[in-house]
Amino acid sequence: xxxxxxxxxxxxxxxxxxxxxxxxxxxxxxxxxxxxxxxxxxxxxxxxxxxxxxxxxxxxxxxxxxxxxxxxxxxxxxxxxxxxxxxxxxxxxxxxxxxxxxxxxxxxxxxxxxxxxxxxxxxxxxxxxxxxxxxxxxxxxxxxxxxxxxxxxxxxxxxxxxxxxxxxxxxxxxxxxxxxxxxxxxxxxxxxxxxxxxxxxxxxxxxxxxxxxxxxxxxxxxxxxxxxxxxxxxxxxxxxxxxxxxxxxxxxxxxxxxxxxxxxxxxxxxxxxxxxxxxxxxxxxxxxxxxxxxxxxxxx
Amino acid sequence: xxxxxxxxxxxxxxxxxxxxxxxxxxxxxxxxxxxxxxxxxxxxxxxxxxxxxxxxxxxxxxxxxxxxxxxxxxxxxxxxxxxxxxxxxxxxxxxxxxxxxxxxxxxxxxxxxxxxxxxxxxxxxxxxxxxxxxxxxxxxxxxxxxxxxxxxxxxxxxxxxxxxxxxxxxxxxxxxxxxxxxxxxxxxxxxxxxxxxxxxxxxxxxxxxxxxxxxxxxxxxxxxxxxxxxxxxxxxxxxxxxxxxxxxxxxxxxxxxxxxxxxxxxxxxxxxxxxxxxxxxxxxxxxxxxxxxxxxxxxxxxxxxxxxxxxxxxxxxxxxxxxxxxxxxxxxxxxxxxxxxxxxxxxxxxxxxxxx
Numbered sequence: 001x002x003x004x005x006x007x008x009x010x011x012x013x014x015x016x017x018x019x020x021x022x023x024x025x026x027x028x029x030x031x032x033x034x035x036x037x038x039x040x041x042x043x044x045x046x047x048x049x050x051x052x053x054x055x056x057x058x059x060x061x062x063x064x065x066x067x068x069x070x071x072x073x074x075x076x077x078x079x080x081x082x083x084x085x086x087x088x089x090x091x092x093x094x095x096x097x098x099x100x101x102x103x104x105x106x107x108x109x110x111x112x113x114x115x116x117x118x119x120x121x122x123x124x125x126x127x128x129x130x131x132x133x134x135x136x137x138x139x140x141x142x143x144x145x146x147x148x149x150x151x152x153x154x155x156x157x158x159x160x161x162x163x164x165x166x167x168x169x170x171x172x173x174x175x176x177x178x179x180x181x182x183x184x185x186x187x188x189x190x191x192x193x194x195x196x197x198x199x200x201x202x203x204x205x206x207x208x209x210x211x212x213x214x215x216x217x218x219x220x221x222x223x224x225x226x227x228x229x230x231x232x233x234x235x236x237x238x239x240x241x242x243x244x245x246x247x248x249x250x251x252x253x254x255x256x257x258x259x260x261x262x263x264x265x266x267x268x269x270x271x272x273x274x275x276x277x278x279x280x281x282x283x284x285x286x287x288x289x290x291x292x293x294x295x296x297x298x299x300x
Numbered sequence: 301x302x303x304x305x306x307x308x309x310x311x312x313x314x315x316x317x318x319x320x321x322x323x324x325x326x327x328x329x330x331x332x333x334x335x336x337x338x339x340x341x342x343x344x345x346x347x348x349x350x351x352x353x354x355x356x357x358x359x360x361x362x363x364x365x366x367x368x369x370x371x372x373x374x375x376x377x378x379x380x381x382x383x384x385x386x387x388x389x390x391x392x393x394x395x396x397x398x399x400x401x402x403x404x405x406x407x408x409x410x411x412x413x414x415x416x417x418x419x420x421x422x423x424x425x426x427x428x429x430x431x432x433x434x435x436x437x438x439x440x441x442x443x444x445x446x447x448x449x450x451x452x453x454x455x456x457x458x459x460x461x462x463x464x465x466x467x468x469x470x471x472x473x474x475x476x477x478x479x480x481x482x483x484x485x486x487x488x489x490x491x492x493x494x495x496x497x498x499x500x501x502x503x504x505x506x507x508x509x510x511x512x513x514x515x516x517x518x519x520x521x522x523x524x525x526x527x528x529x530x531x532x533x534x535x536x537x538x539x540x541x542x543x544x545x546x547x548x549x550x551x552x553x554x555x556x557x558x559x560x561x562x563x564x565x566x567x568x569x570x571x572x573x574x575x576x577x578x579x580x581x582x583x584x585x586x587x588x589x590x591x592x593x594x595x596x597x598x599x600x601x602x603x604x605x606x607x608x609x610x611x612x613x614x615x616x617x618x619x620x621x622x623x624x625x626x627x628x629x630x631x632x633x634x635x636x637x638x639x640x641x642x643x644x645x646x647x648x649x650x651x652x653x654x655x656x
Contacts (some may be wrong), residue, residue, distance in 0.1 A: 034429075057598065082621055082625070085629040085632070089624075089629070092579060093628040095365075096624050097620075097624040099576065099620070100576075100618075100620035100621035101345055101612075103620065104614065104617035104621065105615040107613040108614060129464065232433070235430070239427065239430045247547050263434050268445065271441055272440055273438075274437070274438045280430070282436050284423060284431055285423075288424075288427060289427070290427075
């Protein structure tokens with residue numbers, strides 16, 4: 001049973017990574033930039049929900065909505081002020097700017113909300129009024145899946161399916177794919193490249209807010225640096241699955257969550273990061289563009 | 301008489317700047333004009349200058365983005381500390397022991413560079429960047445669970461303190477998550493200065509040599525370089541390993557400057573910090589790296605002394621973003637050039653090469 005328990009913990013953790021990784025991968029696919037500030041948007045989202053629920057006593061759903069709205073706006077503002085002026089710049093310059101934005105968000109949060117670690121109130125509390133765990137009991141209580149874990153998995157699936165439909169069926173989604181393929185040609189076809197990129201950031205940041213709330217509900221600690229480590233792991237997940245590919249981010253996230261949980265359970269808690277990264281390296285050496293990424297040979 | 305070309309003249313100017321800075325700082329030190337907090341910054345600043353110059357070799361000269369440079373620093377730091385303590389009986393003179401520790405640090409860094417470089421350099425662009433990041437994190441993680449001890453029989457390495465099986469009188473040097481403890485503070489400003497000079501000597505000579513030109517050719521156009529017979533793996537590895545070795549030596553100096561060092565000090569953020577030095581100093585510009593590293597390392601510490609202490613990292617972040625915007629946005633750049641243009645004879649040349 002402990003094996004099954006680990007699988008479920010891994011999948012639910014992986015679902016959170018996958019939601020974050022989707023944001024990374026969409027932005028990379030369209031703007032060809034590594035948005036290192038993405039992890040800190042997660043943190044901002046979690047803080048928004050924390051204040052909405054803790055300080056104002058709003059219901060969880062309102063808290064999540066507030067987090068999503070704030071992060072969407074934040075993502076679009078960041079894109080407009082920091083990244084848009086650098087559309088033509090070398091990618092290293094954009095990378096450093098993204099790092100600057102990440103510092104800015106972390107330190108801004110630290111000044112506004114303090115560096116001390118806060119305890120997040122999970123959107124579904126771990127125990128119900130009677131003191132029993134809020135979890136789905138299977139096999140006569142041997143296998144217990146917390147509702148937060150279930151919620152993460154369900155949300156991830158919903159996000160994944162709706163994103164696939166969105167990019168495949170809607171006009172805006174098709175515009176996004178066109179932009180990621182060839183910006184110049186897309187512009188000639190009458191697509192507004194700037195607003196499409198802005199939209200991508202908005203969607204990515206909204207997903208980050210959702211992921212932030214889910215993550216802090218599962219692991220209820222919150223500080224200005226909460227987002228950076230999951231951010232790096234999700235970035236790894238995006239590369240793992242093939243950066244730029246939406247199903248790739250999903251697959252990468254889930255696999256990463258499972259590998260991390262298994263490494264913690266069966267190898268060593270301290271070495272779990274090392275194991276995750278070692279697997280990433282091996283995968284990249286065998287498939288240099290990630291699991292589902294397209295390998296584009298250089299043309300002379 | 302042999303004509304001095306522009307490259308070597310540039311090199312001499314760099315040595316001149318470093319020597320002049322050293323002399324001025326030494327004079328200030330002797331007069332007691334430097335506050336304690338500034339004095340404590342001298343050696344780390346030297347380390348970060350070496351880190352920046354060595355990373356510039358990978359990012360600016362070779363043109364591959366590395367996000368795991370702190371990993372080599374970590375390797376150097378812990379091997380250097382281990383060497384310094386293990387050789388205590390063998391080499392009594394602290395200065396010689398420091399030199400030996402730096403050599404060991406550099407050597408271990410180089411070995412790490414080969415092990416990491418061979419697989420990593422096959423990848424390209426962002427994938428290469430993420431794998432260097434991964435290796436940096438792996439190094440940090442593994443050192444965090446490593447226990448190293450020494451007794452009369454030699455070095456012992458294990459995953460737990462009990463696993464070391466040290467004989468009577470043995471010393472535990474590295475204690476897993478607690479890091480290296482009871483480290484002798486061998487590092488000195490003079491040693492840091494000499495290390496910078498050695499770094500400049502190595503990097504500048506490499507860049508202006510035949511191999512250096514091959515490396516830069518690979519950066520500018522890999523396919524063209526390959527087709528004129530440049531051995532891609534060999535030259536990429538040469539630049540990468542040199543960079544790793546120098547970072548290892550810098551790490552050893554850094555480690556021996558504090559009485560204890562933990563491996564989480566050398567994380568992703570440290571790698572990014574050094575990368576910021578390199579990019580703001582100018583890709584491929586050795587002098588830029590030296591100056592940017594010195595200024596940017598000391599700047600946040602100076603801000604600490606003002607009332608703005610709380611806001612120092614915020615200011616740092618804003619400056620970072622503004623500098624990147626002003627130097628890379630065509631419109632802002634034009635505006636800057638027009639303003640500064642009156643004082644300059646010619647507009648700044650477009651940035652060449654580097655990791656794109």
